Every structure is written in C-alpha cells, then in structure tokens.
Amino acid sequence: MAQIDRIAEPWGTRTPYGSGDEWPVRVDTHLAEGLAPEDVDAWVQTASLLHSNGDAMDIAVKDNRIVGVRGRAEDRVNHGRLGPKDLYGWQANGSADRLTRPLIREGGKLVETDWDTAMQRVVDRSKALLAEQGPSALGFYTTGQLFAEEYYTLGTIAHGGIGTNHVDGNTRLCTATAAEALKESFGCDGQPGSYTDVDHADVIALYGHNVAETQSVLWTRMLDRLAGPNPPKIICVDPRPTPVAKAATLHLAPRPGTNVALMNAILHDIIANGWIDREYVRAHTVGFSDLEKEVRKYPPALAAEICGVPAEQIQEAARIIGHAERLLTTVLQGFYQSNQATAAAVQVNNINIIRGMLGKPGCGILQMNGQPTAENTRECGADGDLAAFRNWSNDAHVKDLARVWNIDPMSIPHYSPPTHVMQMMRYAEDGSIRMLWVSGTNPAVSLPELARVRGILKQERLFLVVQDIFLSETAQLADVVLPAATWGEKTGTFTNADRTVHLSEKAVDPPGEARPDLDIFVDYAHRMGLKDKDGQPLIKWHDPESAFEAWKECSRGRPCDYTGITYSKLRGGSGVQWPCNDENPDGTERIYADGKFWAHPEYCETYGRDLITGAPVDPSEYKALNPEGKAIIKAAEYVPPHELPSRDFPLQLITGRTLYQFHTRTKTGRAPELQAAAPDVWVELSADDAGTYGIAEGDLAEVETPRGSVRARVRVSGIRPGVLFLPFHYGYWDTEAGHEPDGAGRAANELTITDWDAASKQPIFKTAAARITWVAGGEGPSPAPTTTASAPVGDFPQEARTKGIASALSDEAGSTEGGMR
Amino acid sequence: MKFGLVLKELHRSENDLAHHLLVISEQHKVDHEIYHLARDLARWSQQHVRDIAAIAGSYGEDLDPEPRGEAGLMETLREKGSEMVGRRPETGMLLLRDLRELYLRACGVSADWELLAQAAQGKKDQDLLGLAEKCHPQTIRQMKWANGKLKESATQVLVS
Numbered sequence: 001m002a003q004i005d006r007i008a009e010p011w012g013t014r015t016p017y018g019s020g021d022e023w024p025v026r027v028d029t030h031l032a033e034g035l036a037p038e039d040v041d042a043w044v045q046t047a048s049l050l051h052s053n054g055d056a057m058d059i060a061v062k063d064n065r066i067v068g069v070r071g072r073a074e075d076r077v078n079h080g081r082l083g084p085k086d087l088y089g090w091q092a093n094g095s096a097d098r099l100t101r102p103l104i105r106e107g108g109k110l111v112e113t114d115w116d117t118a119m120q121r122v123v124d125r126s127k128a129l130l131a132e133q134g135p136s137a138l139g140f141y142t143t144g145q146l147f148a149e150e151y152y153t154l155g156t157i158a159h160g161g162i163g164t165n166h167v168d169g170n171t172r173l174c175t176a177t178a179a180e181a182l183k184e185s186f187g188c189d190g191q192p193g194s195y196t197d198v199d200h201a202d203v204i205a206l207y208g209h210n211v212a213e214t215q216s217v218l219w220t221r222m223l224d225r226l227a228g229p230n231p232p233k234i235i236c237v238d239p240r241p242t243p244v245a246k247a248a249t250l251h252l253a254p255r256p257g258t259n260v261a262l263m264n265a266i267l268h269d270i271i272a273n274g275w276i277d278r279e280y281v282r283a284h285t286v287g288f289s290d291l292e293k294e295v296r297k298y299p300p301a302l303a304a305e306i307c308g309v310p311a312e313q314i315q316e317a318a319r320i321i322g323h324a325e326r327l328l329t330t331v332l333q334g335f336y337q338s339n340q341a342t343a344a345a346v347q348v349n350n351i352n353i354i355r356g357m358l359g360k361p362g363c364g365i366l367q368m369n370g371q372p373t374a375e376n377t378r379e380c381g382a383d384g385d386l387a388a389f390r391n392w393s394n395d396a397h398v399k400d401l402a403r404v405w406n407i408d409p410m411s412i413p414h415y416s417p418p419t420h421v422m423q424m425m426r427y428a429e430d431g432s433i434r435m436l437w438v439s440g441t442n443p444a445v446s447l448p449e450l451a452r453v454r455g456i457l458k459q460e461r462l463f464l465v466v467q468d469i470f471l472s473e474t475a476q477l478a479d480v481v482l483p484a485a486t487w488g489e490k491t492g493t494f495t496n497a498d499r500t501v502h503l504s505e506k507a508v509d510p511p512g513e514a515r516p517d518l519d520i521f522v523d524y525a526h527r528m529g530l531k532d533k534d535g536q537p538l539i540k541w542h543d544p545e546s547a548f549e550a551w552k553e554c555s556r557g558r559p560c561d562y563t564g565i566t567y568s569k570l571r572g573g574s575g576v577q578w579p580c581n582d583e584n585p586d587g588t589e590r591i592y593a594d595g596k597f598w599a600h601p602e603y604c605e606t607y608g609r610d611l612i613t614g615a616p617v618d619p620s621e622y623k624a625l626n627p628e629g630k631a632i633i634k635a636a637e638y639v640p641p642h643e644l645p646s647r648d649f650p651l652q653l654i655t656g657r658t659l660y661q662f663h664t665r666t667k668t669g670r671a672p673e674l675q676a677a678a679p680d681v682w683v684e685l686s687a688d689d690a691g692t693y694g695i696a697e698g699d700l701a702e703v704e705t706p707r708g709s710v711r712a713r714v715r716v717s718g719i720r721p722g723v724l725f726l727p728f729h730y731g732y733w734d735t736e737a738g739h740e741p742d743g744a745g746r747a748a749n750e751l752t753i754t755d756w757d758a759a760s761k762q763p764i765f766k767t768a769a770a771r772i773t774w775v776a777g778g779e780g781p782s783p784a785p786t787t788t789a790s791a792p793v794g795d796f797p798q799e800a801r802t803k804g805i806a807s808a809l810s811d812e813a814g815s816t817e818g819g820m821r
Numbered sequence: 822m823k824f825g826l827v828l829k830e831l832h833r834s835e836n837d838l839a840h841h842l843l844v845i846s847e848q849h850k851v852d853h854e855i856y857h858l859a860r861d862l863a864r865w866s867q868q869h870v871r872d873i874a875a876i877a878g879s880y881g882e883d884l885d886p887e888p889r890g891e892a893g894l895m896e897t898l899r900e901k902g903s904e905m906v907g908r909r910p911e912t913g914m915l916l917l918r919d920l921r922e923l924y925l926r927a928c929g930v931s932a933d934w935e936l937l938a939q940a941a942q943g944k945k946d947q948d949l950l951g952l953a954e955k956c957h958p959q960t961i962r963q964m965k966w967a968n969g970k971l972k973e974s975a976t977q978v979l980v981s
Binding site: 133134136139165415416417422423426427429430431432610612613614615616618642715720754755756758 | 851852853857860861862880908909912913959962963964965966968969970973975976977978980981
C-alpha cells in the first residue's frame with residue numbers, strides 16, 4: 001500500500017496494459033485522519049455521486065458517521081480506482097450547515113417549521129392553482145443527482161397525477177444533447193458504447209470532452225492504455241490545452257461555435273477518400289446520400305477558414321479516423337454547450353455509423369453525461385420525456401404508459417413536446433407558471449444570464465419550493481425549503497454514462513429531520529390525494545425497493561429494460577449494464593451489435609427534429625424515411641453563432657468546469673482538500689491576449705458581456721488566442737451577499753447568453769462575445785489549478801503549483817504490488 | 822411564358838417572408854428561441870431573394886438582389902417594447918397571432934415555389950428547376966418551424 005497526494009496527482013499511479021488485456025485493479029482508499037481500515041465499523045456499497053463515471057465504492061462508517069471511501073476492485077467501471085472528488089467529497093455530508101429542518105417564508109424571512117406545516121403549504125398552493133388555472137400553473141425542475149426511484153416517482157406524480165407538461169431536470173444543461181443526438185441517429189436514447197471499448201480501441205477521438213477532469217477515472221483507464229504496449233492514437237478537439245490535448249496524437253483547437261463546420265470537413269475527407277463501410281451503410285442506415293451531398297460543401301480549406309484550424313490538421317484527423325480499425329468516439333460539453341450542439345454531436349455519430357464501427361469491442365460511441373444520475377433523469381421521465389423512452393407522439397406508447405399507471409391516457413400530457421427548463425423560466429416570467437418545485441439543483445447559479453434568472457425566481461407571484469441539502473443560492477429565494485437526505489443517507493439505484501446500474505445503500509442516518517427525496521415525493525402524492533382510475537393511490541410504492549420494482553415493470557420491453565435486475569443482484573460484485581432481462585440476464589455490454597437499432601417507427605422514442613430549426617418531424621414522414629428502423633444519417637449545414645465578436649466585445653467567452661469542483665460547489669466546496677485546490681474563480685486567457693491587453697498572471701481583471709460583469713484573477717494559459725475561459729462553479733453562498741453579487745460578479749453565468757440549441761434545448765454556455773479589462777495588479781499567481789487544463793504557461797513559481805493539504809494523502813494498492821509502476 | 826411573372830411574385834413573397842420573420846424576431850425578443858431562430862430563418866429567405874434576382878434577368882425581369890433592409894431604429898424600439906411587456910400575459914396571444922400569420926405566409930411562398938417547379942418541369946428548364954430544388958425545401962422547413970412553434974406555444978397561452 002502506497003500513499004499518494006491525489007490533489008497533486010489526480011490520476012494516481014499508472015498500471016499499464018495492452019490492447020485487449022484486462023485493466024489491472026488498483027484500489028484507492030481515503031479515510032479520515034487517524035483512522036485505519038480496521039477501525040471502520042462497516043463498509044457500505046455505493047457509487048460516486050459527483051460525476052457521471054459511476055465509480056463504484058464502499059463508504060466507511062464509524063459511529064453512524066461517514067469516515068471515508070474505498071474503491072470497489074470487482075466493479076467493471078473503475079476496477080477499484082477513485083478520482084479526487086470521490087476520495088474527498090464525502091466530507092460534505094457531515095457539514096455543520098446542512099439543512100436539518102423545513103423552512104417557510106414568514107414576513108419576508110425563512111423561518112424553521114415542522115414537516116406538516118411546510119408540506120401543507122405546498123399542497124394548499126398546488127390545489128389552489130390546480131383549481132384556478134389547472135396543471136399548466138405547476139412546474140417541476142429536478143436534477144441529475146437523485147436516484148432512479150425518485151425520478152420515476154416524480155415523473156409519475158407530474159405526468160400521471162398533476163398532468164403537467166412542465167417537467168425537466170438540470171440534465172438539460174449537461175446531457176440533453178447526448179440524449180437528443182442518440183435519438184436523432186438511432187431513434188432512441190441509449191449509449192452505444194461501453195467503457196471496455198477503451199481496452200480495445202486503436203483510435204480514441206474525444207470531441208469537446210476533457211475526460212481527464214470530468215470523468216477522471218475513465219481518463220486513468222486511457223492513460224494506462226497509453227502507458228502500455230500498442231497504445232491507441234488519441235485525437236482531441238478542444239480550444240483549451242487540456243490534459244487530453246497534451247497526451248493526444250493530434251490536437252485541434254477550433255474557434256468556439258464552429259464544430260459543425262469542422263465535423264463536416266472531417267466527414268468530407270472520410271467520404272471523399274472512401275474510408276467508409278459501404279456494405280454497412282447500405283444494409284443498416286438511411287440518409288447517406290444527404291450527408292454525402294452536404295459535406296461536399298465543406299472541403300478542409302473552407303473549414304480551416306471558419307474554424308481557425310489548419311487544413312492539414314483536419315486532413316490528418318480524417319486520415320487517422322479513416323484508418324482506425326477500432327474507433328472509440330466520445331463527446332461532451334465542448335459540443336453539447338456550444339453553438340449547434342445537436343447537429344455537431346450527430347455528425348460525430350455519423351463517423352462511426354458510416355465506418356460501420358458500432359457494437360464491436362473497441363468500436364463505440366460514448367455521448368457522455370455530465371452528472372452521476374443523468375441517465376436516470378432521462379429514462380424515468382424526469383427530463384420531461386415519457387418514462388422508459390416512450391414516444392410522446394406515438395399514441396400507442398401513451399396508452400401503454402397509462403396502462404402501467406392505471407390512468408386514462410388523456411391524463412398524460414402529450415399534445416406537444418415537454419417544456420424544457422428555459423421555456424419554464426419564460427412561463428414563470430410571463431406569469432403562467434405560478435409554482436415551481438426545484439429539487440437538488442441550483443438554477444440561481446447554473447442557468448444562463450443570472451440577473452434575469454434571479455429576477456424571475458424572486459417574483460412575489462411565483463411560489464418557489466426548493467428541496468436541497470444546503471441553503472443554496474436558489475433555496476435562499478424560496479417560499480418553502482424542504483431538507484433532503486443525500487447519497488449515503490438513503491438507498492436507491494443509479495446508472496452511469498455506459499448504462500451500468502449501481503445500488504447505493506444507506507450508510508448513516510440523515511441529519512436532523514432531513515428526509516429522503518423519495519419520501520418527500522411520496523408524501524406529497526398522498527397529501528394531494530393523487531389517484532388512479534380505480535380510486536386507488538397513484539403512487540403504489542412506499543420505499544426504495546418497491547419503487548424500483550414499479551420502475552422495472554414500467555421499463556419492461558423497452559430499450560432500458562431493468563426487469564432482470566434486483567437489489568440483491570446488485571449487492572456485492574459489479575454493477576450491471578441495461579438492458580437486463582430474460583434474454584440478457586447478466587446485462588448487455590454493447591448495444592447495436594449486429595446493425596439492429598431501436599428505431600422502428602412503432603418502437604422508437606422519437607421521430608426526431610430538424611437539426612437546425614428544432615421542428616419535430618412528422619410521424620408519417622419518419623415512417624416513410626425509415627420504415628425498417630435503421631440508423632439515421634442526418635446532415636446539417638453550419639450556422640454561425642448568434643453572438644459574434646464585435647468591436648465592443650472582441651473576444652469569445654467559454655465557461656466550463658475544473659477537476660476539483662462539481663457544479664455549484666455545494667458539496668465539493670465543503671470538502672477541504674478540493675476547496676483548497678480550486679478555492680476561487682479565475683479567468684484564463686492566452687499569452688497573446690495577455691500581451692495585447694497588458695494583463696499578467698495573477699492580475700485582477702473584469703470580464704464583461706452585454707449581460708453583466710465578473711471579476712477574477714487571471715491565469716495566463718495555453719488557451720486558443722481570442723478565447724476567455726471562466727469556471728462556472730463559483731456563486732455566492734460562501735460570500736456576504738449570499739445569493740447574488742455584492743458589487744462585482746463572481747458567477748460565470750452573469751455573462752452567458754439566453755440562447756439554446758433548437759433541437760436539444762440545451763443552453764449555449766460556450767459562445768458569448770466578451771471583453772476583458774485590467775483592474776489591479778496581483779500579489780501572486782491566480783487560484784487556478786496548475787495540474788489541469790488551467791495549467792500556466794511561462795515562468796511559474798514552483799511553490800504555487802497545485803498540491804494537496806496535509807489530509808490529502810490517500811492510499812493506493814495494486815492487485816499485485818509488483819505490477820505497479 | 823409567364824416565368825417572369827412567377828419569379829417576380831416569388832421575389833416579392835420571399836422578401837415579405839424575410840421581413841416578417843425579422844419583425845417577429847424583434848417583437849418577441851423575450852421569447853428567446855423565437856428571437857434567434859426567426860433571424861436565422863430570415864437569412865434563408867434573404868438568400869432566396871438574391872438567388873431569384875440572379876436568375877430573373879434571363880427571363881426579362883430586373884429584380885433587386887438586395888433583400889429589403891432591416892428595420893434599423895424601429896428594431897431597437899420594438900425590442901425595448903418587447904422587454905417591457907414581457908411579463909404580461911397578453912404577449913402570449915400576440916405570439917400566437919404572429920406565428921399563425923408567419924405560417925400562412927410561409928405556406929404562400931411554398932405554393933409559389935411549387936408553381937415555379939411545375940412550370941420549370943413543363944419547359945424542361947434545368948436552371949429554374951435547380952433553383953426551386955435548392956430553395957423550396959428551406960421554405961418547407963420555415964413552414965414546419967412556424968407550425969411547430971404554434972402547436973408548442975398554444976396550450977400554455979390558451980389554457981392559462
């Protein structure tokens with residue numbers, strides 16, 4: 001067992017392996033200071049709730065307190081490894097400022113109350129609004145961090161009980177485009193690839209996916225391949241010099257907002273050179289001729305002008321991809337949160353489709369998720385879609401869901417697409433949504449154009465319910481605050497980005513009167529008197545396992561079939577990949593294995609949308625185009641971003657994340673090792689621009705867009721010239737003002753534009769026009785981490801490089817100690 | 822041979838559609854998807870105007886290649902007005918009215934393209950047929966967008 005500072009070395013020690021070999025085990029452990037493994041009372045099984053990778057781990061419990069974590073060696077996802085957020089993030093559970101009692105607003109102030117009073121207030125308002133206006137007055141906005149059982153319950157309440165179309169999750173901000181791109185290409189959500197594709201791939205292409213920071217253990221797997229025999233070639237598309245870019249065979253750094261032009265040019269060369277599997281295209285796809293025709297307009301020389309990337313690099317990328325034998329493709333926020341999100345992500349799918357590289361070892365697509373349980377938000381209908389990937393524009397699907405819930409099909413709103421969160425905010429703004437129930441998310445920091453968002457949430461006429469574990473910026477604006485239990489304090493399941501389902505068991509009691517989200521939703525349903533058509537309670541389950549059994553029945557026969565999974569099957573051993581049913585009792589590693597898709601008109605989740613206008617495709621049109629349910633190749637023209645640099649705002653602003661923080665830092669900001677590693681906001685700019693504007697490392701600068709301003713210390717980095725980067729994690733809960741700026745802004749979303757992708761409805765966080773001005777000299781380097789994409793360029797003091805505080809030392813153990821390097 | 826007349830009518834109706842899209846964009850700035858998409862889709866019609874003008878000379882018509890100008894000062898005034906009324910429920914009804922009008926206009930343009938395509942086929946005129954094949958699909962997408970937005974917006978506006 002070796003000790004290692006996992007803040008300074010986020011990916012730990014290499015355990016190299018070769019193509020087709022098993023990834024070696026390395027068990028990572030971190031316990032509270034002074035504790036040894038033998039001091040622990042119990043180890044309780046779970047997986048990580050601080051990113052989408054699904055790292056399986058056990059929680060160490062002593063005296064009814066969480067005292068540490070240890071990776072699960074036997075799990076398929078991480079083979080024992082944990083990332084920095086896994087190792088240190090658990091400490092947030094024990095924070096002294098957890099919410100422990102319900103709060104209600106009295107005389108303008110939030111005061112403590114009991115559950116009966118708080119719930120009655122929510123129920124009274126719900127009933128009054130239903131009587132006065134109907135279901136259109138109520139909206140539910142949830143998260144990517146609850147459990148499947150909770151989402152399914154919430155979706156059933158909203159769609160089947162209240163009958164509102166206004167249901168969404170904050171997965172809209174992180175993973176809506178992943179879902180939409182899969183729906184467009186394959187007729188249905190569902191991750192084609194598997195993490196084991198990393199073990200076999202000879203080329204891994206990462207598009208806007210800084211995996212080293214967002215899913216650090218998946219990057220560890222890639223690093224171990226790179227350190228072993230016959231390593232894969234890596235292609236990285238990212239405007240920042242991420243750890244992926246530095247390890248890449250080829251790094252393309254396009255101008256923000258131009259991804260479609262770049263992808264079309266890569267496709268142009270792949271098709272022009274005939275690096276395609278014509279037999280696969282003929283047998284298993286529709287739409288190839290449209291793509292061929294469209295990308296002909298994008299020779300690399302033209303795209304080079306649009307994207308600001310040398311044509312030779314585009315040609316080289318096409319050549320490497322075109323010669324790949326086992327191509328693994330991954331995508332994340334650099335595409336999802338940018339201009340033309342869905343159109344760009346679909347072109348990535350097109351590459352694997354036309355090369356026939358799906359459903360075989362090493363050949364896969366990972367349209368990644370941002371959050372740990374985002375997949376469940378999508379499956380269970382908490383993102384507004386109908387449960388278990390049912391198609392809202394297919395009457396037979398609606399009828400079938402009504403059968404599962406034992407209600408009248410007319411009770412399920414399906415007259416138009418579900419209302420996404422940005423539209424819900426608009427309805428709250430125009431006064432037609434009058435109650436908004438926010439669970440487990442923090443829109444007052446995470447949505448674009450915060451001054452507007454605060455203005456909407458603060459309205460007297462909007463009844464705001466917030467269910468959370470801390471008094472977040474959003475909770476401070478609420479009329480009722482419901483204290484929730486979280487990971488480690490409740491039981492449930494969740495599913496990672498490669499369809500692996502894990503069980504997360506209760507390890508300790510929640511603090512004070514805090515209750516599991518499931519209990520809160522079930523309580524609401526009963527107090528509301530929600531009934532099925534026989535007058536029985538709509539919600540027929542009462543605890544996590546009975547909720548899971550209900551969800552399984554709902555998923556029966558659908559792509560995300562959970563019917564073969566039980567809690568006892570998930571206990572011990574490894575997580576299981578869906579679909580898991582009678583035909584696939586051990587789960588399914590790769591879907592789409594033999595060119596078979598879930599795209600048949602009677603079975604598919606959606607008929608798709610126009611990638612540019614977002615208009616839903618008519619069912620009859622889909623049936624004519626794709627009667628046999630093949631993969632759908634969709635082409636798209638490049639459309640420039642809606643906000644382009646100007647004389648007043650000559651730069652482009654992109655926002656993003658760092659390895660050491662998660663979302664709005666409600667948990668990671670309360671873990672000392674993580675908070676110390678990335679303690680405050682910074683802004684990255686290139687050395688070129690630093691020279692132009694007379695700004696140096698560590699100086700205080702002001703970043704402005706037409707919507708607001710943020711002050712941050714400057715990191716001079718290797719970012720693409722003309723581009724600024726701000727991390728979006730830093731709000732106001734740990735400042736004097738509490739929920740809004742007091743003077744200078746700190747949250748990146750003060751600056752972002754209210755605009756979203758027309759197909760996925762995902763907001764655009766990575767294409768705003770901005771300017772930067774020097775404010776004051778600095779006394780040292782900026783607080784940005786030096787281990788990651790925010791690494792400094794030029795001379796930099798050694799003592800200011802990122803390293804852990806004393807308690808950051810963690811344990812690492814190989815399966816065979818001698819095999820470790 | 823009435824090709825000139827058909828082209829002249831298309832030139833007028835595309836100009837009109839582009840202008841209407843821009844006006845809707847300005848009037849509904851608080852509905853951000855309407856604002857941004859209407860501007861993107863106006864550019865399609867503006868390009869159609871240029872394409873029609875480029876070919877019209879061969880059919881004896883002298884048509885202005887420049888699309889009708891954007892509204893300038895009026896744009897700013899309408900945007901401000903839009904922001905001020907954005908929190909009032911009446912804006913929803915105005916939106917439905919404007920989307921309905923837009924849908925009908927786009928249908929009209931689509932019908933004009935059909936007339937042109939039919940004539941071009943009758944005369945075996947590849948140039949005109951090529952023009953219709955290039956532009957008409959975009960008109961249909963404009964139509965479907967307006968129709969989709971209308972459906973999507975109607976329920977909330979009408980039941981609330």
